[in-house]
Amino acid sequence: MKQNPDYQGPILEIDKLSISFFTRLREIPAVMDFSVSVEPGEAVGLVGESGCGKSTVALGVMQDLGKNGAIVGGSIKFKGRDLGEMSQEELRDIRGNEIAMIYQEPMASLNPAMRIGKQLMEVPLLHDNATEQEAYDLALQVVTDVKLPDPKRMLDSYPHQLSGGQQQRIVIAMALMSKPALLILDEPTTALDVTVEAGIVDLVKDLGKKYGTSMLFISHNLGLVLETCDRVCVMYSGEAVEDGKIEEVFDRMRHPYTQALFRSIPLPGADKNARPLVAIPGNFPLPHERPPGCNFGPRCDYFEAGRCDQGVIPMRDAGPGHHSRCVKFEEIDWDAPIAAATETKSREIGDPVLKVGNLKKYYEVAANALFGGGEEKVVKANETLDFEARESETLAIVGESGCGKSTLAKVLMGLETATDGTITMGNKEIQSTPIEKRGTKQVAEIQMVFQNPFDTLNPSMTVGRQIIRALEVFDYGANDAERRERMLQLLDLVKLPREFADRMPRQLSGGQKQRVGIARAFAGDAKIVVADEPVSALDVSVQAAVTDLLMEIQREQKTTLLFISHDLSIVRYLSDRVMVMYLGHVVELGTTDQVFSPPYHPYTEALLSAVPIADTSVQKKHIVLEGDIPSAMNPPPGCPFQTRCRWKEKVPGGLCEKEVPPVRRLEGGHQIKCHLSDAELAAMEPVIVVHAAE
């Protein structure tokens, strides 16, 4: 039963909220003096880097802080009633009924041993005293609403039988079952691929309108917030630093942190040489090491001792409905050009150092992994790859999960051998030389930087020891002293203090670990570095710093960088050439300009449209792909992309379903693997249009 159906005021009012967690040693304030309100039908975004307390706010609203957490100040009012004063029974009545929540990991948030139908029906059975039949009908209707195919079968299946995108749709359906007044979305698309994410975002927007639900949208992705929200609140280290209408905050920001954040993300105008990213200096403060005064003070360009590091800094009005927690925002010249950025010259691109010809990698896997037996299936992880990489060049390899980019990296490194084709590094063919048969020099020349900073270093060995070990293996230096000296130089190279040599990895932040990973990769003077999503697990402000570091080392050492990523913004920013992969095929290959402007491969077009961009002046064509990425175990016949392609009708005779398209070479070495006619390709319109600044 809904309470106060006639309530008119704001749905959610959070006033001066403070939340702390208590450990054995100390109290850790997670959220401090946080205020925000959500009006009916409004979507409010909550952005910030990891650890800024945005998820804690969500759990605080749900009154589910666990044993160690507690609200230590302020109030949370839902439809005018203080949630903190409700009994457990009253709270249960509100949860799932009037406030619903959607989580980051769809697979983990569904009960694996319960049919989806039952999980959905539980909501009306609990809150609306519905009969079994009514609940089923409602579930069926909502599942149809979230655009899942074959709803009846869906209700009858278990969560593991669905793909990630479908699971997230089910989680959304579950949240909407009771037509809640407030929907909290905690990073709902972070675990999903970009093209799937676009579909979910679209759905959430539509359903929000249809059901008239207010939304609290938590994300680290500014672009996503721009696409979904009406208002936004930027958080830093437990505090809201700025809030206001989305256009206000994005175009007329009044807090240095917001400004720094925007300067550190690669927007379409950024360029690694002419307009490089500006990383935020320093590190995110740990909760118990926050500075006095402004939390952002130590990292702020406008810091003024005596004013910024004193007392409590309150939120102040900075325009209609716009607030900022900065004592100096009136004095700062917000339109001043970026000063710190130094322009660098683009380096000469040299001769090819790596040539891949007609490379194929097939795996044979048992059809049923658990019970063995059955027929063997061939997974075509890489299909006829053909490309080369030159000295000092950055070649980006772009694609979503299952596109074969990681397999390619493994084959290059020698962890797997190629099924067919050639890989030529220097003058030697290495496609069938596994790593143990490669010479020390050959191994040292091609190295890798890994994705997950928390996984890239051995947790039980000091940082210095790990780098020295790499030097030992690469036969560097005659004795331990020489190697130690070189290790310290490498730490200098990646701009880490030399004391870090004796630290354990757990004492380092994510960005610092990633720097150690880079130092280790360059230990043997690598000619080619394969960087597998090196920054995607890092926070936005750290991303810029690590990216810049990679670029700088590349410039100095003339390294060839193979930059694997799914993030087109960063690819556009730093790469010279781009290779787009889909289900093991290279669907498009060309210089960055060629790939990012028409003619596109239809997949590239959709990918470009799907990437959220945090710039109000950018207009995108709206292309949402249907369905999910097919499994590499069971690829569609013909063109790999034909199941989701919106251009398919334009190709006569159903050719797309029958034949794998040939590689089409357009002018300037631009390659596209598509059946579309030249005329159709030429008629494509650009997806991203940047309006001139108003």
Add this chain to the structure above:
Amino acid sequence: MGLFILRRLGVMILTALCLTFIVFTLTNLEPNLEKLAKNQANARMTDDQVISWLDNRGYNDPMLIKYGRWLGVLPHFTREEDGEVVYSRCATPGTTIEEAGSFCGVLQGNWGWSTVFQNEVLEILGVRGWQTAKLMFFVMLVMVPGALIVGVLAGMKEGSKLDRSLSTFSIGTTATPEYVSGVIFISLLASPMIGPNWFVGSAQTAMDNITFENFTLPVLTIALYGMGYIARMTRASMTEVMTAQYIRTARLKGVSFQQIVLKHALRNALIAPFTVIMLQLPWLLNGVVIVETLFNFKGFGWTLVQAAGNNDIELLLGVSIISVVVVLVTQLISDIGYVFLNPRIRIA
């Protein structure tokens, strides 16, 4: 599914063959046979006499051949003198050599003759096994529900007083092997010297007539030791499930705590302990042997001790076959049960 069971069965038979072969080898070693010969014929035989005694009965043939004969896949040993069969191992007392078939191994149902009990091995195992089956039935009846309840209660609120008390109890029982708890029980609860004399310290009478007095202590002794282990497994699995995201989903859907435990957590939490319970069975055999010895309950475990202690080779082999088969069958059941309990694993 069929293929899966078939494969498991194949592995199981291979395991059974390997294990019985090992037992066969270990029981048919030279010193054992020498002891057997002296035991059967004449305690003061000379070495030469022993060898010829063994030779005449085929004990000195290669191990694999002896194993094949025992299993019943090779024709059993016969001795011919002047072209006439004068001795056949297949001839049991009461049948003549001519009547005896040439295969008489385990597969033919011929499990041999117990030298200690002077009876057919199969018959002894039947009688003794039935006694132990009764014991095990009651043990399972006490142990499994008890352990699951303790585990679930402890695991549903990690760190609560209830959890701490129950966990300490479980740790305590796992630290108390049967021969310790049995000794303590008998001296505290069944001794006229100290404490109340509520129970009988021997289960001998329980073989014919099970009563509360004579059967409680043996059952409790075995059940307690196994219970702690299963309870801890259940608790671990329950606490893991209770911190899972989908439990939070359910909580934030407004489901009450009781319903969360019963509808969302229980099934997921019981998948892991199920396997543990099944794999616990072979290990319970330990307890059975100890308890039957301690309480003088003449069942399967007691038979094992008698057979092993008196060099009763054929009885020991019979006991081994039974225990190995029981272990393997429970493993098979646990595998199949796991697949049925866990919807995430479904055979395509």
Add this chain to the structure above:
Amino acid sequence: MEPLTWTGNMGDVLDPILGITAIALLLTSVLAIVMSFATTTERVTVNPDGTIAAQPGLRGLTAKAQVYSLYAFLATVVAYIVTGMVVGWQGGGIVGGAMQAFTPVWISLVVLFVASFYYKRKLGLYGKLFDSTIGMIGFGLVMFWVFTAFYAGIFDMIYMHDPLTQVSGMKNKVPGTPMPDVDAAPYPFYLLGGDNLARDVFSRMVLGSTIVMQIAPLATLFAFMVGITLGLPAGYYGGKLDTVLSFMANLILAFPVILLFYLLVTPEIVLTGLPNYMALILFIFPLIFVGVLINSRYRTQPKTRNLYLGIAMAVGGLIYLSLVMDQGAPKPIFRLWPGGLDLFDIPGQVLIVFVSVVFVNSPTVFRIVRGLTLDIKTRDYVAAAQTRGETPWYIMLWEILPNARGPLIVDFCLRIGYTTILLGTLGFFGLGLPPESPDWGTTINDGRRLLSVFPHPAIVPAVALLSLVLGLNLLADGLREESLRD
């Protein structure tokens, strides 16, 4: 002389106090459990100064009462120990006498605990143990027996009568019985009575701990070496090797332990030389382990490697050969090694017990290590090691193994307990160790025949074994909790 009472004069004061505190502890514990059932989860309230308030109301009160009665109970126990140490049997009866006998153990325990507590923040996982009550209790129990075994085994302290001497007139006598010839006896009483062969139960219990402490940790260590050396490659390489090794491990696991013991631990088996052969195989694993460890680490610096490897192999090899070679072994192959270089021999019966226990334990360790390896080998740092061309053994031993240490240490503690139980089982069936051996299992076996008439000869070693295994289990639990934290 008069027979001793349990607590003598000190009992007049302390016994009632102990009774009261014990009842209080029991009541408050039950109450606390009932309360945790009755009430639903309450919210945490916060004081203005930022601390969380203690739980309010009846529930907070019971929690407090429970804690205080626990302290009171523990204080009474300490009072018994301290008083006993001072007054001995003269004023403290049996308990007093025993407490006095354990004086070196108490002193060592206090020193150890104070030092560890003081430096606990610098001692890593071991230090964290002192944050957990359960862990501390477990550690205390374990160290009690370790110290007892140490002082009794090496310095002949603590126990007062020879464990094998039979004194006529002391057969099955109850605890506290005075010796018939007080002046000639080393100690005027049998503190915990005499067994059915008129030997001192207390002294046998104390010396029993020495035997357990000699075999159990060492056998567990060997089982870990075998399990790790085989489990790492099985998990890392997978494929056929894994299939074969896992099949063999399952084979041993499917074997009822008791049957295996009855088949292996018999005098006939010792005659065939089988234990020596098994020792030959099982004991080589630590040698291989160390060799591979050194080689993989220093493979890029041949000189350093050869030096270290040479030293390790020479020392290890000598120990190994001394261990497996036995001048009195039944098979000539084990007498090949010259007697002069054969540093020590292990009696056949002890060897077979040791080997069987290692044999039974290693498949389980194998499975744990294999599982951990399967998990850790998917980490990026393993991939990083692979891409810089490390050998598989370096990756297994230096990248994977150190990161699996947490669960392995916990299992090591549990497994020592399990091994202790196994040793007791062997003793209980009279297998392996000589029948007059004072180890706990054999003593329980001796005592069980007259259990309902004279319980003390069996109960004393039973409680001793229980406390040691309980200590190990609690220790493991504490370690697991603390390593999972933060």
